[in-house]
Amino acid sequence: MSHDTPAPHDSAAALPQPTTRARLKSVASNPLFGVVIALIVIFVLSSTLSSNFLTAFNMKIIARSLAFVGLVTIGQAILMILGELDLSVGAIGGLAGVAGGIFMVQAGLDPWLSLVLCLALGTGCGLLNGLLITKLRLHSLVLTIGMAGVYGGANLVLTKGVAITGIPGSISFLGRGMVFGMPVPFVILLLCLVLVSFVMIRTPLGRYIYAIGSNNAAARMLGIRVDAIRVCAFAAAGFLSALAGILMVARLGTAQPSIGDTWVLAPIAAAVIGGVATTGGLGSPFGAVLGAVIIGIIENVIVLFGISPYWQSIVSGGIVVVAISFDALARRYFNRES
Amino acid sequence: MVLLEASGIRKTYPGVVALDHIDLTLEAGKVHILAGENGAGKSTLIKTLAGLVKPDEGTLVIDDEDALRDHKLFRRVAYVPQELNLFPYLTVAENMFMPFARSGFGRITVSEKAMEQKAESFIARFGIHARPNQKIAEISVPDQQLLQIARAATQENFGVMILDEPTSSLTARETERLFRIVNDLRAQGVAIVFVSHKMEEIFTLGDTVTVLRNGRSVGSFAMEGMTEGELIRLMSGSTVKLDEQFQPAPSSRTGETILTVEHLTGPGFEDISFELKRGEILGFAGLVGTGRSEIMQAMFGFRKVQSGHVVLDGKLIAPNRPDKAVRSGMVYLSEERKHHGIFPMLSVRENISLAVTRNIAKAGVISPRRENALVREIIAQFDVRTSSPAKKIMFLSGGNQQKAIIGRAMALKPRLLIFDEPTKGIDIGTKFQIYRIMQRLAEEGIGIILVSSEMSELQRCATRIVTLYSGRIKGSFDHETTEISTLVASIIGSPETSHVA
Numbered sequence: 111m112s113h114d115t116p117a118p119h120d121s122a123a124a125l126p127q128p129t130t131r132a133r134l135k136s137v138a139s140n141p142l143f144g145v146v147i148a149l150i151v152i153f154v155l156s157s158t159l160s161s162n163f164l165t166a167f168n169m170k171i172i173a174r175s176l177a178f179v180g181l182v183t184i185g186q187a188i189l190m191i192l193g194e195l196d197l198s199v200g201a202i203g204g205l206a207g208v209a210g211g212i213f214m215v216q217a218g219l220d221p222w223l224s225l226v227l228c229l230a231l232g233t234g235c236g237l238l239n240g241l242l243i244t245k246l247r248l249h250s251l252v253l254t255i256g257m258a259g260v261y262g263g264a265n266l267v268l269t270k271g272v273a274i275t276g277i278p279g280s281i282s283f284l285g286r287g288m289v290f291g292m293p294v295p296f297v298i299l300l301l302c303l304v305l306v307s308f309v310m311i312r313t314p315l316g317r318y319i320y321a322i323g324s325n326n327a328a329a330r331m332l333g334i335r336v337d338a339i340r341v342c343a344f345a346a347a348g349f350l351s352a353l354a355g356i357l358m359v360a361r362l363g364t365a366q367p368s369i370g371d372t373w374v375l376a377p378i379a380a381a382v383i384g385g386v387a388t389t390g391g392l393g394s395p396f397g398a399v400l401g402a403v404i405i406g407i408i409e410n411v412i413v414l415f416g417i418s419p420y421w422q423s424i425v426s427g428g429i430v431v432v433a434i435s436f437d438a439l440a441r442r443y444f445n446r447e448s
Numbered sequence: 449m450v451l452l453e454a455s456g457i458r459k460t461y462p463g464v465v466a467l468d469h470i471d472l473t474l475e476a477g478k479v480h481i482l483a484g485e486n487g488a489g490k491s492t493l494i495k496t497l498a499g500l501v502k503p504d505e506g507t508l509v510i511d512d513e514d515a516l517r518d519h520k521l522f523r524r525v526a527y528v529p530q531e532l533n534l535f536p537y538l539t540v541a542e543n544m545f546m547p548f549a550r551s552g553f554g555r556i557t558v559s560e561k562a563m564e565q566k567a568e569s570f571i572a573r574f575g576i577h578a579r580p581n582q583k584i585a586e587i588s589v590p591d592q593q594l595l596q597i598a599r600a601a602t603q604e605n606f607g608v609m610i611l612d613e614p615t616s617s618l619t620a621r622e623t624e625r626l627f628r629i630v631n632d633l634r635a636q637g638v639a640i641v642f643v644s645h646k647m648e649e650i651f652t653l654g655d656t657v658t659v660l661r662n663g664r665s666v667g668s669f670a671m672e673g674m675t676e677g678e679l680i681r682l683m684s685g686s687t688v689k690l691d692e693q694f695q696p697a698p699s700s701r702t703g704e705t706i707l708t709v710e711h712l713t714g715p716g717f718e719d720i721s722f723e724l725k726r727g728e729i730l731g732f733a734g735l736v737g738t739g740r741s742e743i744m745q746a747m748f749g750f751r752k753v754q755s756g757h758v759v760l761d762g763k764l765i766a767p768n769r770p771d772k773a774v775r776s777g778m779v780y781l782s783e784e785r786k787h788h789g790i791f792p793m794l795s796v797r798e799n800i801s802l803a804v805t806r807n808i809a810k811a812g813v814i815s816p817r818r819e820n821a822l823v824r825e826i827i828a829q830f831d832v833r834t835s836s837p838a839k840k841i842m843f844l845s846g847g848n849q850q851k852a853i854i855g856r857a858m859a860l861k862p863r864l865l866i867f868d869e870p871t872k873g874i875d876i877g878t879k880f881q882i883y884r885i886m887q888r889l890a891e892e893g894i895g896i897i898l899v900s901s902e903m904s905e906l907q908r909c910a911t912r913i914v915t916l917y918s919g920r921i922k923g924s925f926d927h928e929t930t931e932i933s934t935l936v937a938s939i940i941g942s943p944e945t946s947h948v949a
Contacts, residue, residue, distance in 0.1 A: 312814050313813060313814060314806060314809055314814065318805075320791075320794060321791050321798075324794050325787075325788075327788050328789055328790060328791055330750060330771075331748075331770060331780060331788050331789070332802060333772075333773065333775060333803075334802075391791070
């Protein structure tokens, strides 16, 4: 070697050229990589295996049923990125739904006013979760298990387990109507997703949420108001759950006490499939909703194929496991050395 | 006798050549120092020697056999990582002999008694202050560090021991214990690789030194006849003036008071009062565990305060509210870079811009153009070496992470900056860069507090040094009129005023 004291920049000349593998690796390191591949595979498989899958009618069914879990998933994804979890989102959705029934039918309030009150109720429930967790320094998982019991119990006390019928037709458009050829709940989901994604990517608040999830103590040291943001996130998740609940009431035309029963685990699974880290700091609401789409398609296909309802849970659960394993394996393959 | 020979080792990661044709020979009964600045490739090299990283090219021969082909040979290498990685809720003995199969204690059932008995001998040999059945969480950090070394030594018939900056959380007394252990091992014919930034250690222990710079080997040299200046020149590639001082110019002292702390009391410290004037770098000296960081974090609102108050620029700082402290211009740079500094999963760009999201946002929306411009400016100004601002910060070397964090703090335009052990685990070249930054800031009128356990660092930078002992202020010394020995006497609590809290 002619010169023995290389400047730091010299090493740049000797850098390895990006190989195909390196390029693949950078694509694979994107948190959305796994979920997009899985979605494509499932979509193509379903379309070839069933002629009833890729029809306008079936797509509308999927879109409509996706909307409710999708809304809850957005809220849960925000919390998971923050490093929290709320297991009472389903109970909040159910409580907000039956409260809507009570406001509209039993109290005879204006349906739109009732809608606003329901959303306020859900936001309030989320706010209460957040305040208890931050003020008493409780673990969110444990606290929200307890609160799920409280909100679910309030639901039963109010309804005695009986559905409230006679929901006014004026809000049924929200659950059953169509705009731009798409079901209204699905359009509402898209609007919420665009708004939340924008906040997460392009505003200080979104950056703070990622920062807190990545390193809570460092965020505090930097002067970020960690507890205030955590409370807000729980409130947002409560709001989104209540929105899902009231849309479900509008769609069914009755306020069922059982609304929200299935909204606890599916959104968490969807978020994980969509690349949201259970430890916080990674992923996006968009990815989480794509995860929810996968789960929605699987549930739809099970029905289309006429699989026995007794097997449905095993099949959908199994596919979730396969989807996240595939993602993890792909990641490990491309990150083997580091 | 040569135990391990590495030649032509090359390792690349996407975007970086971490190691470029490194040769290294380890001989029995010799201490081989590995020196180099942060990011020079020391960590990658020792991980390669320990069999944890597979090189792209080169050969690695252990006991005259090819270790890259026969991975079992790496059992001859005992590796002590720099970071503590013990099981906090298991006992000292369990930690020492984990995994049990390796140490012969876990064929079917684990015999606590036999294990604890055997642990006793290691505890005595390594001078660890702990009982075999104590939980790790109950013993001190220095003892944990020594335990890590003891654990590596339980590996049967190891021939090479690699110690990666083993003294970074040890006090002077424990460092001495460690030196005795290293000397013992050397006498037993173990080949030791010792990574360190501290000159006294390098010159006390080393037989041979290999200097790395930018992933290349500058060469291996005998320590005999080596001088400090020469070694630093080899490491940094430039001449650093060893006697350079970094006190701010006296002309910047106007007598204006920036910070007043009065009777601050909280868990771990009592009745702390002091003042910081414009143009000063106020040093805080004290042994590990005397409450230095606790006091700083309490001032900043990160820890609970029982009584007392903090006034910055004439305004009272609300207790327990770090966000308000930051808004009034107080910024604290923690000693724990990993736990309190970086956001490991976020990019260098996001790590820097987080502090100033408001300045780069228009009507509440972040402008990527402004963000990039600001981040590029800070990266250039503070010489943060990264292949791209989009790289996750956890993949940067410690020194570059630290410079990114200082740059971020500066973007906040602080009135008072608290540096808590700012050069821990950082090479000399970067150290001096950081000293120069502190000096410049102090001259610009920003209040600087420097907490350090390195006396030479305080002597180089501080205008006044406050000593702490057992959670209380012991004295306040002017840099110009004070000898190091006076400071040392003060921080070890000697003699007449020795005080037990």
